[in-house]
Amino acid sequence: MKPGIHPDYHEVTVHCACAATFKTRSTIKGNLLRVEICSSCHPFFTGTQKLVDTAGRVERFQRKYAKAAEAVKAAAEAKKK
Numbered sequence: 098m099k100p101g102i103h104p105d106y107h108e109v110t111v112h113c114a115c116a117a118t119f120k121t122r123s124t125i126k127g128n129l130l131r132v133e134i135c136s137s138c139h140p141f142f143t144g145t146q147k148l149v150d151t152a153g154r155v156e157r158f159q160r161k162y163a164k165a166a167e168a169v170k171a172a173a174e175a176k177k178k
């Protein structure tokens with residue numbers, strides 16, 4: 098290796114917002130890496146829904162479509178009669 102041009106690649110501890118921790122190697126400064134999501138809490142790996150909400154946008158979306166779903170249901174009921 099050429100001296101003086103390579104970043105310091107060292108062991109770091111990764112702390113996730115879900116309280117999971119694991120070790121990896123990185124070139125970041127310091128030895129602690131904080132992340133919001135990791136492989137033990139990401140919905141892709143858990144199969145459950147987790148909402149990473151930004152200013153209530155998810156809630157607004159759900160409210161909007163709950164209304165639409167109710168309207169569809171009501172229309173179906175009305176058709177039956």
Ligand SMILES: [Zn+2]
Binds near residue numbers: 114
């Ligand atoms: Zn996590």
